[in-house]
Amino acid sequence: MPLQLTKFLFAKTLRLVLLVAAVATLSFVLVSRSPIDPVDAYVGAAVMKISPEQRQMIIARWGLDRPPLERFGRWAAQLAKGDFGVSTIFNEPVTAVIAKRFVTSLWLMVLAWCFSGLLGFALGLIAGAWEESPADRLIRLYAYTMASTPTFWVGMILLMLFSVYLGWTPVCCAWPPGLSAEQATLWQRLHHLLLPAVTLSLIGIAQITLHTREKTIEAMRSDYAVFARAQGESPGGIVCRRALRNVALPAVTLQFASLGELFGGAVLAEQVFAYPGLGRTTVEAGIRGDIPLLLGIVLFSTIFVFTGNFVADLIYYLVDPRLRKTAGGFS
Amino acid sequence: MLDIQNLSIRFTRYTFGLKKKEVCIVRSLDLSVSTGQVMAVIGQSGAGKSLLAHALLGILPRNARIEGRVFFKGQPLTPERQSAIRGREIALIPQSVTYLNPLLRVGVQVARAARLSGINQKDVPATVSRAFARYLLQKKVAAWFPFQLSGGMARRVLTATATVGMADLILADEPTSGLDPITAREALGHLRELANTGKAVLLITHDIETALQVADMVTVFCAGTTVEVARADDFKGLGHLRHPYTRALWAALPTNSFIGTMKPIERTSDTGGCPFRLCCNDQDAVCGQSVPELKQAGEGWVRCHHA
Ligand SMILES: Nc1ncnc2c1ncn2[C@@H]1O[C@H](COP(=O)(O)OP(=O)(O)OP(=O)(O)O)[C@@H](O)[C@H]1O
Ligand SMILES: [Mg+2]
Numbered sequence: 162m163p164l165q166l167t168k169f170l171f172a173k174t175l176r177l178v179l180l181v182a183a184v185a186t187l188s189f190v191l192v193s194r195s196p197i198d199p200v201d202a203y204v205g206a207a208v209m210k211i212s213p214e215q216r217q218m219i220i221a222r223w224g225l226d227r228p229p230l231e232r233f234g235r236w237a238a239q240l241a242k243g244d245f246g247v248s249t250i251f252n253e254p255v256t257a258v259i260a261k262r263f264v265t266s267l268w269l270m271v272l273a274w275c276f277s278g279l280l281g282f283a284l285g286l287i288a289g290a291w292e293e294s295p296a297d298r299l300i301r302l303y304a305y306t307m308a309s310t311p312t313f314w315v316g317m318i319l320l321m322l323f324s325v326y327l328g329w330t331p332v333c334c335a336w337p338p339g340l341s342a343e344q345a346t347l348w349q350r351l352h353h354l355l356l357p358a359v360t361l362s363l364i365g366i367a368q369i370t371l372h373t374r375e376k377t378i379e380a381m382r383s384d385y386a387v388f389a390r391a392q393g394e395s396p397g398g399i400v401c402r403r404a405l406r407n408v409a410l411p412a413v414t415l416q417f418a419s420l421g422e423l424f425g426g427a428v429l430a431e432q433v434f435a436y437p438g439l440g441r442t443t444v445e446a447g448i449r450g451d452i453p454l455l456l457g458i459v460l461f462s463t464i465f466v467f468t469g470n471f472v473a474d475l476i477y478y479l480v481d482p483r484l485r486k487t488a489g490g491f492s
Numbered sequence: 493m494l495d496i497q498n499l500s501i502r503f504t505r506y507t508f509g510l511k512k513k514e515v516c517i518v519r520s521l522d523l524s525v526s527t528g529q530v531m532a533v534i535g536q537s538g539a540g541k542s543l544l545a546h547a548l549l550g551i552l553p554r555n556a557r558i559e560g561r562v563f564f565k566g567q568p569l570t571p572e573r574q575s576a577i578r579g580r581e582i583a584l585i586p587q588s589v590t591y592l593n594p595l596l597r598v599g600v601q602v603a604r605a606a607r608l609s610g611i612n613q614k615d616v617p618a619t620v621s622r623a624f625a626r627y628l629l630q631k632k633v634a635a636w637f638p639f640q641l642s643g644g645m646a647r648r649v650l651t652a653t654a655t656v657g658m659a660d661l662i663l664a665d666e667p668t669s670g671l672d673p674i675t676a677r678e679a680l681g682h683l684r685e686l687a688n689t690g691k692a693v694l695l696i697t698h699d700i701e702t703a704l705q706v707a708d709m710v711t712v713f714c715a716g717t718t719v720e721v722a723r724a725d726d727f728k729g730l731g732h733l734r735h736p737y738t739r740a741l742w743a744a745l746p747t748n749s750f751i752g753t754m755k756p757i758e759r760t761s762d763t764g765g766c767p768f769r770l771c772c773n774d775q776d777a778v779c780g781q782s783v784p785e786l787k788q789a790g791e792g793w794v795r796c797h798h799a
Contacts, residue, residue, distance in 0.1 A: 382553070384590040387591065388653075390549070391546075393608040403596070406596070410595070
């Protein structure tokens with residue numbers, strides 16, 4: 162492994178550690194200042210039935226009477242060991258809940274991510290290569306409309322049209338009600354996935370399309386494209402044979418860097434379609450005051466988004482020959 | 493081979509309030525090159541030399557409007573014909589390294605140019621390696637990216653890209669800028685060789701000294717207009733040069749010990765009149781009224797009211 166790459170990876174790891182530490186601290190402060198009383202949240206409906214003595218016992222057992230710094234220290238030590246605590250609404254370790262829900266979400270996000278990435282890139286290329294053509298105008302109109310439309314609204318429209326009115330797709334959930342995840346067939350799962358994934362893609366396409374269009378226009382006006390034309394290359398030839406790499410590189414980067422938005426979109430789409438993924442779990446944990454789960458999700462999504470950005474940088478590093486220049490040896 | 497008569501190039505620009513405004517960068521431009529000839533095109537920076545080359549290939553931006561008559565091999569050069577023959581019969585050696593794609597390997601770019609110039613796919617590798625050998629580029633350079641090339645190498649790659657095919661007219665845009673005198677001479681030598689093998693070469697430069705080393709004829713541009721066409725030999729002394737601008741250029745040569753100094757050319761607005769008049773010592777009322785006609789003078793031409 163070249164020294165350059167080792168340095169790069171080391172710097173990134175360090176940054177991740179710092180980022181997680183910062184997010185953890187901030188979340189801890191926010192949660193300790195929040196109006197949610199942890200005991201109330203834990204006991205739930207039974208709050209009326211416990212006596213003040215019992216309450217005191219819980220507080221003492223949890224260490225809620227200790228100073229905040231000490232509590233933070235203990236929490237951080239647990240985190241470092243990988244122990245995120247137990248979710249109060251699911252009565253399961255937080256890590257198990259996140260793992261299960263994330264896998265369900267992953268189906269949705271991967272599908273939407275690939276679909277919006279590929280289609281958005283293709284549309285952007287077409288629009289940019291034939292700037293101001295009718296195709297470009299149409300694509301731009303679509304992209305601007307989608308960019309200014311809320312996800313949940315698109316989801317509801319699609320739900321009303323395809324699930325309620327036409328009845329082509331199910332109204333909710335990730336698999337037929339009454340079955341467990343393992344019992345559902347692949348086809349059933351895809352069927353349930355279709356509408357949420359399309360919703361998420363339709364929105365996600367806008368950004369990548371507009372970005373790719375800008376980059377393509379820039380490429381078509383660049384000196385190397387002018388020279389390509391001087392050699393007799395057609396516009397299609399310039400796009401496919403000359404500019405593809407120059408445009409694809411920033412597009413791939415953007416697509417990885419937009420994992421944060423994908424996650425945000427998934428929260429809304431899953432809510433509309435009652436799709437039991439991590440996004441919906443986030444909302445539930447927030448509403449029902451499941452603090453261990455909420456903190457776990459916050460930290461998890463931090464790492465998730467960081468990974469996206471990291472992969473984006475890594476790809477740039479590996480693909481762009483100019484960045485590798487100093488990495489030793491011409492390749 | 494190539495005959496340009498009264499060419500003009502305008503750009504539409506949008507100013508404040510979306511008002512359209514036309515600027516005329518090139519007008520009354522005349523030029524011709526014949527087979528086996530190196531025609532130098534001399535003009536200061538911004539005179540419109542690169543625009544001329546790009547206009548001949550039909551690769552100007554969309555907001556450009558071109559007027560005038562251009563004949564290539566005796567036939568009018570229409571936009572349709574341009575797109576059919578660019579890269580095949582007319583080739584461009586562009587002005588700078590930025591015309592290479594930074595993310596594609598050099599060999600791939602030369603090979604693509606060869607393919608576009610009409611060479612069979614199976615003959616491309618051999619043709620490319622011959623072009624590399626001709627311009628003293630090592631084989632391994634084919635696998636390099638443009639940022640790995642030195643300035644001189646990049647020039648040779650650009651030249652190889654343009655000459656890998658069998659174009660009859662080569663438009664060389666500043667092929668020697670940024671090169672040391674020895675390397676520059678070598679690059680000019682290549683152009684001379686190309687002309688000697690029956691091609692026509694348009695050597696665009698702002699440096700008369702280097703141009704005179706290989707050129708047969710010289711066309712002088714002033715602010716987008718042809719002001720004089722002279723034989724290269726005419727530059728041996730002041731006597732045969734007829735236009736005051738050419739004389740000023742000649743006087744500015746180091747060997748002529750910088751006799752007199754010249755102000756940079758200011759572009760006159762579109763009112764007509766001689767493009768050089770603002771800097772000319774001999775100007776009078778006539779100069780502001782109309783653009784002078786191009787008059788034959790010996791073997792050359794001159795555009796001046798007082799010549
Ligand atoms: N797309 C464009 N729109 C408007 N004006 C332009 C455009 N391209 C070039 N020009 C103008 O045309 C003029 C001539 O440009 P050109 O590149 O032909 O100069 P040049 O003679 O090649 O100069 P140099 O020796 O510096 O290369 C410049 O003043 C430039 O500002
Ligand atoms: Mg130029």
